[in-house]
Amino acid sequence: MELSGRARLGLGDNVLAQTAARLEAQGVAVTALTDTNPTRHGLSDPAVIAALAAAARRSGYYEPSPRGPLEAREALAARFGGSPEQYWLAASTSEAYAWLLALVADAGGVVAVPQPGYPLVEPLARLAGLSTIGYPLHYVAGHGWVYDLAGFGAAADRAAATVLVDPGNPTGAYLAPATAAQVAELALRHASVPIIDQVFYTYRLTDGGGEGPRGAELPEWDAPGAPLSFRLDGLSKLACAPGVKLAWIRLAGPAGEAAAAAKALDAIADTYLNVSTTAALALADILQQADRIGEALRGRLRRNLRALAQALAPAATVRRVEGGWVAIVDPVVVPEGADPALWLLEHAHLSVHPGWLYDLAENDAIVVSLLPEPEQFDAGIAALRAGLDRLAAS
Numbered sequence: 001m002e003l004s005g006r007a008r009l010g011l012g013d014n015v016l017a018q019t020a021a022r023l024e025a026q027g028v029a030v031t032a033l034t035d036t037n038p039t040r041h042g043l044s045d046p047a048v049i050a051a052l053a054a055a056a057r058r059s060g061y062y063e064p065s066p067r068g069p070l071e072a073r074e075a076l077a078a079r080f081g082g083s084p085e086q087y088w089l090a091a092s093t094s095e096a097y098a099w100l101l102a103l104v105a106d107a108g109g110v111v112a113v114p115q116p117g118y119p120l121v122e123p124l125a126r127l128a129g130l131s132t133i134g135y136p137l138h139y140v141a142g143h144g145w146v147y148d149l150a151g152f153g154a155a156a157d158r159a160a161a162t163v164l165v166d167p168g169n170p171t172g173a174y175l176a177p178a179t180a181a182q183v184a185e186l187a188l189r190h191a192s193v194p195i196i197d198q199v200f201y202t203y204r205l206t207d208g209g210g211e212g213p214r215g216a217e218l219p220e221w222d223a224p225g226a227p228l229s230f231r232l233d234g235l236s237k238l239a240c241a242p243g244v245k246l247a248w249i250r251l252a253g254p255a256g257e258a259a260a261a262a263k264a265l266d267a268i269a270d271t272y273l274n275v276s277t278t279a280a281l282a283l284a285d286i287l288q289q290a291d292r293i294g295e296a297l298r299g300r301l302r303r304n305l306r307a308l309a310q311a312l313a314p315a316a317t318v319r320r321v322e323g324g325w326v327a328i329v330d331p332v333v334v335p336e337g338a339d340p341a342l343w344l345l346e347h348a349h350l351s352v353h354p355g356w357l358y359d360l361a362e363n364d365a366i367v368v369s370l371l372p373e374p375e376q377f378d379a380g381i382a383a384l385r386a387g388l389d390r391l392a393a394s
């Protein structure tokens with residue numbers, strides 16, 4: 001059998017994966033500081049399981065509908081704003097991306113993605129027969145991440161769709177309202193459809209404030225004159241429930257364009273009908289738990305972020321994190337030619353994500369998860385500190 005080019009391209013193992021495989025074959029235990037699966041960190045919530053069990057008892061019928069059951073979409077509109085007609089349920093945000101890429105671009109087309117950014121859209125685009133181009137985000141020490149609007153406009157000009165991640169992964173930077181207005185205007189000018197990924201939106205870590213239900217505070221995508229846009233969110237992050245497999249798309253924009261997009265999106269969703277009735281019927285109950293789940297996890301993330309900065313100083317600095325589940329760490333001393341992530345894996349048996357995985361301009365940067373329970377987290381970052389000290393002295 002001849003594999004398709006789209007399938008073949010994704011099969012290369014990078015040097016880190018090869019090293020990890022070799023260590024595993026040698027029986028060496030590696031400590032992962034990268035894990036962002038909430039179900040492995042004591043974050044599976046019993047109320048989510050109870051909501052699923054209750055919904056399962058009501059799932060004995062099947063009413064195929066491309067947008068998903070109305071009661072689930074009513075719950076989304078009640079929490080996030082808009083009307084139920086603006087929402088489509090999907091099994092995951094990744095699936096929602098795939099549908100939207102099929103909606104907005106023909107094979108050979110281009111999608112703009114943030115650089116640095118989580119390497120999720122590239123394989124999705126490739127499987128859709130598309131390619132990605134990056135638009136730059138710059139880190140300004142002591143301030144945070146800034147959008148390079150000229151670079152953004154140039155990318156949007158070439159791209160059928162432009163992905164915005166709010167807050168970014170791994171940058172942890174929110175799209176400030178003023179910037180959102182500017183990028184919305186550029187997307188409109190260049191006829192590039194914004195796809196706004198908000199899976200980490202509820203995990204705001206700065207200023208100690210809580211984050212309530214949102215929608216009303218994000219008027220830029222609903223404002224008159226705003227471009228056609230698609231917002232994405234889902235239970236994998238909002239309720240720490242990636243196994244439930246439920247996410248959603250929210251459509252907004254000028255009436256005529258939105259109606260045409262809605263019709264096409266209905267046709268795409270109707271082709272798959274991937275959403276489980278049980279998960280959809282549990283959504284209203286799960287959303288009732290989301291504030292509590294989010295509040296508890298924000299406390300842990302803030303605590304771990306503080307512990308990380310303290311444990312690593314002065315061997316490394318931690319970049320400003322406004323929100324999300326990961327932090328970017330800059331080791332202060334890296335011997336010429338060393339790749340910190342590879343060095344830590346080989347010599348300290350610690351797995352961290354290298355900056356290059358996310359197209360971070362600074363190749364020495366590493367990325368760690370803030371999700372583990374404090375005791376496990378503290379042990380991991382103590383080992384990281386020791387590893388960085390050895391790396392600096394090597």
Ligand SMILES: Cc1ncc(COP(=O)(O)O)c(C=O)c1O
Nearest residue numbers: 092093094118169199234236247
């Ligand atoms: C920014 C971002 N969007 C989407 C996803 C995928 O979410 P889902 O589990 O809904 O496919 C991830 C996964 O980590 C992510 O980091």
